[in-house]
Amino acid sequence: MLFAENxxxxxxxxxxxxxxxxxxxxxxxxxxxxxxxxxxxTDCFFEKCCPAEAGVLLAYNKNQQIKIPPGTPIYECNSRCQCGPDCPNRIVQKGTQYSLCIFRTSNGCGWGVKTLVKIKRMSFVMEYVGKVITSEEAERRGQLYDNKGITYLFDLDHESDEFTVDAARYGNVSHFVNHSCDPNLQVFNVFIDNLDTRLPRIALFSTRTINAGEELILIIK
Incomplete structure (x- = not known):
């Protein structure tokens, strides 16, 4: 559930x-x-599952926390898999499980996002979504955004730099997440139904325990 506060x-x-x-x-x-x-x-936690087929390790432990290092892609089970919705390799696809709040910051940073509940360390928090554009178009938009002192561009550069996500006009709660050199969120590339390595989904996971009322911060790109 999403709330707003000013x-x-x-x-x-x-x-x-x-x-x-x-x-x-x-x-x-x-x-x-x-x-x-x-x-x-029949049990994706113990059997050779989708991550193994992709040549990587299962991303999660039994507590649904991420256990792989940043830079390693996540391959979750997909719509063709025979495992059910309770499969331990279906985390990002279930969406945000925490109550988040868009709020007006008091330090001049405009809008931000805070959590209303405690978030466990290394847990999935939200996806970064927006309009998928070419990198060439992103260059053009980037100059306009720089002039305004804003940025909503996120390069999809897992194996190439063909595409970029622009969350300026189209996006979800991640549009409002502020950036800092002291973040509590980290980025992972995720593949579920779309296995095109040029177009990973972008998942944000907590780097540490985040207490209720604390602002969510992404690293400066």
């Missing part, structure tokens, strides 16, 4: 922002959200 001024959330829950491709960009194969495991 005890600082009379400014409301941006009126030209459109809330979406998954990538919105720009014209000419195709997102194939259907896997071509899946596992037949």
């Amino acid at each position: 005890t600082v001024d009379l400014e409301g959330p941006p009126s030209d922002f459109y809330y979406i829950n998954e990538y919105k491709p720009a014209p000419g960009i195709s997102l194939v959200n259907e896997a071509t194969f899946g596992c037949s495991c």
Whole structure:
């Protein structure tokens, strides 16, 4: 559940922002959200599952915390897998499990995001979604954003630099997350139904325990 709070001024959330829950491709960009194969495991925690097929380790421990180092891709079970919804390798696809609040910051940083509940360390918090554009278009938009002192661009550079996510007008709660050199969120590339390595999903995980009322911060890109 998402809340909004402003005890600082009379400014409301941006009126030209459109809330979406998954990538919105720009014209000419195709997102194939259907896997071509899946596992037949009865217990994905112990069997050779989707991560092993991709040549990586299962990303999660039994407490649903991430156990792989940053830079390692996550391969979750997909719609063709025979395991059920309680599979331990289905975390990001279930969406945010924490109550978050958009709030007006008192330090001049505009809007931010805080958690209303305690978040365990190394836990999935939210996805970064927006409009998928080409890197060439991102260069053009980046100059405009720099002039305004804002940035909503996130390069999808797992194996190439063809595409970028722009969350300026289309996005989810991650649009409001502020950036700092002292973050409590870290980024992982995730593949579920779309296995195109040029188009990973971007998942944000906690780097430490985050207490209720604490602002969520992403590293400066």
